[in-house]
Amino acid sequence: MRLLxxxxxxLPVRAKTLPEALxxxxxxxxxxxxxxDWIDEATLKLFxxxxxxxxxxxxxxxxxxxxxxxxEIAYAELEGVRFAVVHETGAAAGRERRCAARFPEVxxxxxxxxxxxxxxxxGDLRLLNPGSPTDRRRQPFCSFMSLTIxxxxxxxxxxxxxxxxx
Numbered sequence: 001m002r003l004l005x006x007x008x009x010x011l012p013v014r015a016k017t018l019p020e021a022l023x024x025x026x027x028x029x030x031x032x033x034x035x036x037d038w039i040d041e042a043t044l045k046l047f048x049x050x051x052x053x054x055x056x057x058x059x060x061x062x063x064x065x066x067x068x069x070x071x072e073i074a075y076a077e078l079e080g081v082r083f084a085v086v087h088e089t090g091a092a093a094g095r096e097r098r099c100a101a102r103f104p105e106v107x108x109x110x111x112x113x114x115x116x117x118x119x120x121x122x123g124d125l126r127l128l129n130p131g132s133p134t135d136r137r138r139q140p141f142c143s144f145m146s147l148t149i150x151x152x153x154x155x156x157x158x159x160x161x162x163x164x165x166x
Contacts, residue, residue, distance in 0.1 A: 001030045001031065001078055001079045001148065001149050001150065002028065002029050002030050002031075002146065002147075002148055003029060003030065003031050003032070003033060003078070003146065003147050003148070003149060004022075004025045004026055004028075004029035004031075004032045004033070004144065004145070004146050005032075005033045005035070005110055005128060005130040005144060005145040005146070005147070006022065006032070006033070006034050006035070006130050006133055006144040006145075007034060007035035007036060007037065007059075007087070007110075007111070007112025007113070007115075007129065007130055007131070007132060008035075008036070008037040008059070008112045008113070008115050008131075008132035008133075008134070008135060009034070009037065009038055009039070009043050009132070009133060009134055010037055010039050010061070010132065010134050010135055011038070011039055011040045011042070011043045011134065012039070012040055013039055014132070014134040014135040015134035015135075018043075018046070018133060018134070019133050019134075019142070019162045019163075021160065021162055021163075022133045022144050022162065023050065025144065025146060025160070026047065026050045026051055027050055029051065029052070029146070030052055030053065031051070031052065031053040031054075031055065031076075031078060032047060032051040032052075032053070032054050032055070033055045033056070033083065033085055033110050034047060034054065034055070034056040034057070034085075035056075035057060035059070035085050035086070035087055035110050035111050035112035035113075035129070035130070036056070036057045036058050036059025036060075036062060036070075036086075036087030036088075036112050036113070037059030037060065037061045037062060037087065037112060037113070038056070038058075038059070038062055038066055038070075039061055039062065039063075041063070041065055041066060041069075044056070044066065044069065044070070055074050055076050055083070055085055056070050056074065056085070057070055057071055057072060057073060057074050057085050057086060057087055058070040058071070058072060058087065059087035059088070059112060059113065060087060060088060060113065072086070072087075073085065073086045074086075075106075078149055079149040079150055079151065079152065080149075080151060080152030080153075081107045081108060081149045081152055081153070081154060082105060082106050082107045082108070083106065083107070083108050083109075083110060084103045084106040084108075084109050084110070085109075085110045085111070086109070086110075086111050087111065087112050087113050088111065088112075088113040089109075089111045089113070089127075092114075092118075095118075095120075095127065096120055096121075096122035096125070096127060097122065099111075099122070099125060099127055100122045100123055100125050103125065106125060107124060107125065107126065107154070108125070108126045108127075108128060108154060109125060109126070109127050109128070110128050110129070110130070111127065111128075111129050112129060112130070112132075113129075114129060114137075115131055115132040115135055115136065115137040115139065116129060116131060116137065116138070116139060117129055117130060117131040117139070117143055117145070117159050119145075119157060119159070126154060126157075128145060128147075128157065130143060130144045130145035130159070131143035131144065131145075131159070133162055136164075140161075141161040141162060141163075141164065142161070142162040142164075143159055143160055143161050143162060144159075144160050144162070145157060145158060145159055145160065146158050146160060
């Protein structure tokens with residue numbers, strides 16, 4: 001199963017449209033995970049219309065309307081891999097320890113908020129932040145992630161850099 005991970009799309013504040021490479025990846029994925037800060041309800045509707053399966057949460061910048069449509073934390077088991085999705089995990093220092101304590105029954109935690117890609121493990125928990133496809137902040141590029149899951153295992157976690165918008 002092919003998954004696409006994204007977060008912090010921030011439309012139309014940080015960009016007017018999503019990068020074409022991200023949209024193509026959404027179309028090719030078996031499931032899409034979005035870790036919040038959609039900003040615009042139209043962005044949620046766009047993902048819902050294109051994704052075969054969408055798992056998403058609201059972020060700190062999302063409106064009351066989006067908060068009514070999305071949970072703060074989402075859980076899913078896909079191909080035997082247990083996922084949790086949350087927007088914010090707090091400061092980078094101590095993140096792995098805090099998240100392992102907060103999500104003891106999870107194999108993969110997908111999060112956003114910082115716009116900084118992250119891929120670490122603590123015990124059996126893998127923490128993934130795909131960055132942002134529209135706002136690179138202090139990063140050299142905008143990004144999203146993909147991975148493959150099968151037989152209860154995660155394979156091929158890949159960070160996809162996006163070209164700078166001109």
